[in-house]
Amino acid sequence: xxxxxxxxxxxxxxxxxxxxxxxxxxxxxxxxxxxxxxxxxxxxxxxxxxxxxxxxxxxxxxxxxxxxxxxxxxxxxxxxxxxxxxxxxxxxxxxxxxxxxxx
Amino acid sequence: xxxxxxxxxxxxxxxxxxxxxxxxxxxxxxxxxxxxxxxxxxxxxxxxxxxxxxxxxxxxxxxxxxxxxxxxxxxxxxxxxxxxxxxxxxxxxxxxxxxxxxxxxxxxxxxxxxxxxxxxxxxxxxxxxxxxxxxxxxxxxxxxxxxxxxxxxxxxxxxxxxxxxxxxxxxxxxxxxxxxxxxxxxxxxxxxxxxxxxxxxxxxxxxxxxxxxxxxxxxxxxxxxxxxxxxxxxxxxxxxxxxxxxxxxxxxxxxxxxxxxxxxxxxxxxxxxxxxxxxxxxxxxxxxxxxxxxxxxxxxxxxxxxxxxxxxxxxxxxxxxxxxxxxxxxxxxxxxxxxxxxxxxxxxxxxxxxxxxxxxxxxxxxxxxxxxxxxxxxxxxxxxxxxxxxxxxxxxxxxxxxxxxxxxxxxxxxxxxxxxxxxxxxxxxxxxxxxxxxxxxxxxxxxxxx
Numbered sequence: 001x002x003x004x005x006x007x008x009x010x011x012x013x014x015x016x017x018x019x020x021x022x023x024x025x026x027x028x029x030x031x032x033x034x035x036x037x038x039x040x041x042x043x044x045x046x047x048x049x050x051x052x053x054x055x056x057x058x059x060x061x062x063x064x065x066x067x068x069x070x071x072x073x074x075x076x077x078x079x080x081x082x083x084x085x086x087x088x089x090x091x092x093x094x095x096x097x098x099x100x101x102x103x
Numbered sequence: 104x105x106x107x108x109x110x111x112x113x114x115x116x117x118x119x120x121x122x123x124x125x126x127x128x129x130x131x132x133x134x135x136x137x138x139x140x141x142x143x144x145x146x147x148x149x150x151x152x153x154x155x156x157x158x159x160x161x162x163x164x165x166x167x168x169x170x171x172x173x174x175x176x177x178x179x180x181x182x183x184x185x186x187x188x189x190x191x192x193x194x195x196x197x198x199x200x201x202x203x204x205x206x207x208x209x210x211x212x213x214x215x216x217x218x219x220x221x222x223x224x225x226x227x228x229x230x231x232x233x234x235x236x237x238x239x240x241x242x243x244x245x246x247x248x249x250x251x252x253x254x255x256x257x258x259x260x261x262x263x264x265x266x267x268x269x270x271x272x273x274x275x276x277x278x279x280x281x282x283x284x285x286x287x288x289x290x291x292x293x294x295x296x297x298x299x300x301x302x303x304x305x306x307x308x309x310x311x312x313x314x315x316x317x318x319x320x321x322x323x324x325x326x327x328x329x330x331x332x333x334x335x336x337x338x339x340x341x342x343x344x345x346x347x348x349x350x351x352x353x354x355x356x357x358x359x360x361x362x363x364x365x366x367x368x369x370x371x372x373x374x375x376x377x378x379x380x381x382x383x384x385x386x387x388x389x390x391x392x393x394x395x396x397x398x399x400x401x402x403x404x405x406x407x408x409x410x411x412x413x414x415x416x417x418x419x420x421x422x423x424x425x426x427x428x429x430x431x432x433x434x435x436x437x438x439x440x441x442x443x444x445x446x447x448x449x450x451x452x453x454x455x456x457x458x459x460x461x462x463x464x465x466x467x468x469x470x471x472x473x474x475x476x477x478x479x480x481x482x483x484x485x486x487x488x489x490x491x492x493x494x495x496x497x498x499x500x501x502x503x504x505x506x507x508x509x510x511x512x513x514x515x516x517x518x519x520x521x522x523x524x525x526x527x528x529x530x531x532x533x534x535x536x537x538x539x540x541x542x543x544x545x546x547x548x549x550x551x552x553x
Contacts (some may be wrong), residue, residue, distance in 0.1 A: 010329060010365065012322065017535075023372035025365070037190035046297065050477035059378050063394050063407070064368050070376045076466070080147045080532045081425060083466035083493040084474075090322070091475040 003103030008035055009066075011093035019054070020074040020089040022096045025066040032065040038101045044069050047099050051092070069096070107293025107346065108137075113284055113308070114341040116141040116175065117313030120148055120165045126316070126339035129355055131178035134341055138287040139179060141171065141188035142280050142313045149277060150422025150531040152193035161193030164201060164553050172205045173502040179271070180211055185270045187262055187283050193252065196218060196483060199274045201551040215553050217270035219261045221545030222277040224419055227538065236421075243421060251531055252422035255543050258384030258413070259305070260296055262286020264547045277420065278386050281309025284342070284545070292346045302386040302409035304350050308342045309394065310381065311370055311405070313337045317368045318352065320360030333359030353402045364395045368404050368485040384411035384417060416537035425532035429502030430493035431525040432470070433511025435495040435517070436486060443517035444469055444490040450516055451492055451508045460501040462494040489522075495530065502527050 005011070005024060008031035013022045025040065026032035041058040048056070052074035059068040075089050076082030086092075114136045120143040131139055143165045156163025168190045179186055191198040199216035206214035228234065232244035254277035263286045265273035275283075287307035288294055294301040311318055318340045320331040331337075338358020341353045354362045371390060376379060381388040392407035431451075435443045441501035448467050455462075468474035470489035472482055492509055496502045506525025513523050 006328075010325075010369065012369040012373055014372075016374055016376065019376070021372070021374065021376060023369065023375070025368045025372075050479065059390060061372070061378055063392060064371070066368055066372060068372050068378060069376060078533070079145075081495070081530055083428060083430075083464060083495060085468060085470075085491065086475050095476045 001103045002100045003034070004097065005035070005099045005101060006097035008101070011096045013089050013091070013093040015075055015088045016076040017078055018073055018075050020071045020091055020092050021068060021072065023066055023068045024096060025064060031103070034101060034103065035067060036060065039067060039099065041069065043099065044071070044096065045064060047095060062086065108291055110343060110345045111137040111287065111291040111405050112341050112343050113138045113140060113287050113312070114313045115312045115339045116186070117143050117171065118313060118317060119145060121167065122315055124171055126337070126358065127171065128174050128178060129358060130339055130341060131175045131182065131184050133355060136184045137291055138185050138187060138340060139175065140283050140287065140312070141186065141190060142283055143188060143190045144192060144277060146420055146533045147422055147531045149193050149254050150533065153252045153422070156193050161197045161200070163192060164198035165190045165192045168198055168201060169205055170295060172202050173209070176206055176209055176211065185266065187266070187287060188273070188360060189275045189278050189283060191218070191274045191276045193276065195274045195276050196550070202272060202274065203551060206460070213551050214272065215270040215549050215551035216272040216274050217265035217268045218548050219257070219265050219273065219275040219278070219545060220548070221543060222254045222257050222275070224255050224538065224543060225250065225435040226422065227542050228253040228419065228536070231538070233436050234536045234538060237537065243536050246421055246423045246534065249423040249425070250421060251424055253419055255382055255417040255419050255538070257417070257545060258282045259285035259289055260431070261545050261547065263289035266290035268547060268549050269553050270551070280313040281306045281383050282385055284309030284312055285385055287337065288344055292344065299386055299410045299412060301348050303388055303408040304344065304348045306383055306386055306388045306410065307390065307405060307408040308344060308350050310388070311367065312340055312342055314370065314373065316360065317373060318366055319362045320366060323366055323369060329365070331361040333357070335359060349399055350405045351402055352405065356401060357469050362401045362403060364403060367395045367405070384413060386413050414539060417540055417543055419536045419538055420533050420535060422531050422533050425530040426495055426497040426529055427502035428493060428495050428530055429505035429527045430491060431506035431523065432489055432491045433509055433512050433516070433520045433523040434487060434489040435520055437519070440486065440488045441469065441472070441484050443519065444488045447490050447512050447516045447520060448492065450512070455504055456510045458504060460504050462496050462501065465492065467492050499527070510529055
């Protein structure tokens with residue numbers, strides 16, 4: 001059965017230069033297990049394909065039950081020069097939350 | 104000089120230059136604070152404020168400086184809360200004078216302000232054009248003719264030295280965001296600048312606190328999914344830090360928002376890349392062993408921060424002029440709205456081309472559909488679509504033409520296009536270099552009489 005990241009965890013996006021980082025924190029242990037197994041850097045790169053050139057690096061933080069994705073070349077050159085309306089990429093957390101996984 | 108305490112409370116007064124003002128007043132009045140820290144410098148703020156200063160040598164500090172000090176000074180002076188801020192931007196000395204004028208108007212005849220200088224390294228960068236840019240390795244030389252600012256991210260030692268003067272206010276230009284907070288702990292708790300277990304705690308605290316409401320329910324609420332009490336009156340956080348390295352984050356109970364393990368977990372990873380190596384001027388923080396524990400309502404204890412010694416370099420943000428961005432918007436609604444917006448886009452592109460304008464980059468957004476996450480697969484067509492076209496150019500005329508050609512669509516474009524708008528802005532871009540620490544000479548002076 002398909003499940004959205006939205007139902008497994010919560011997310012926040014941050015910016016540094018032309019790099020966006022999006023964290024996903026699991027709501028509980030079963031959700032953490034699914035996220036850790038299935039929310040890979042490749043799956044995230046696929047979801048961000050129209051926005052970022054990548055690469056995507058994934059960091060695991062088991063004590064926080066969180067994953068941190070560092071998505072490079074994602075912010076139109078960076079906050080100061082981007083042509084985008086959301087130049088900080090604040091809304092990119094919800095692109096992560098919209099990803100479908102197997103529940 | 105006051106002797107170190109066993110515990111201090113440090114509050115956040117602002118998380119960015121245009122932040123809300125009331126939460127800082129609440130903390131100053133009722134927070135039982137020792138220090139109130141205002142972090143108000145975005146990447147390009149100093150470049151922008153250098154331009155302001157060229158027009159008026161007394162200005163060049165951040166917007167809202169006067170309003171913030173007007174609002175918080177009475178309570179801070181009454182309660183002995185010392186203020187630390189980077190609102191000085193491109194002109195910390197001018198900012199100090201502005202604060203003293205406001206203090207006088209409020210009946211505080213002589214408010215001493217400690218001023219930190221030395222972050223401006225534009226002259227040093229000009230003399231070292233070989234220094235490589237962190238972004239692409241190219242020498243900084245090519246940016247120098249267009250340079251608007253070059254400022255080092257200073258560390259917590261300058262804040263400590265500013266506080267050591269005894270002045271109630273410490274005013275700086277560029278200082279790394281967490282370091283503004285760490286400096287209060289070096290001074291207030293007597294921590295050594297080489298005591299890395301303590302610097303780890305302080306840097307974690309500063310990192311958590313520097314975005315103000317983002318720790319207390321801001322940038323968090325999702326109605327029905329992740330709610331928080333009284334989102335109108337979200338309060339700002341404070342940190343209780345003990346001399347032996349204990350850290351508890353909290354907020355006023357009568358303020359809105361929430362501070363719990365969830366908000367802390369989102370914020371610790373905010374703008375974090377490799378969690379083993381968060382580099383600041385003070386240390387290299389490792390958060391991989393950090394744990395949060397709820398310690399009563401709106402209180403969270405944080406443990407497990409580790410740090411390695413600081414690097415031998417300072418990071419420098421180099422601001423430079425990088426042409427113009429022109430943009431225009433127009434809205435369509437009802438049947439066939441998207442098709443009309445798409446036709447409008449084609450017309451604008453062709454009219455710009457016929458006038459001989461070309462652009463290194465053009466961006467088209469259908470607001471309501473693709474402006475934030477692009478087109479994706481299988482997006483539904485909304486009832487309303489707002490077309491936005493933005494383009495960059497080194498040529499001001501070419502940038503102006505973008506908004507012009509969108510604006511003229513009202514009369515010269517598809518049916519029912521309404522609410523046109525157009526803007527142009529000068530781009531102040533920022534790139535980074537690293538410079539050896541010994542190139543940088545900082546100083547602390549005091550405006551006023553101690």
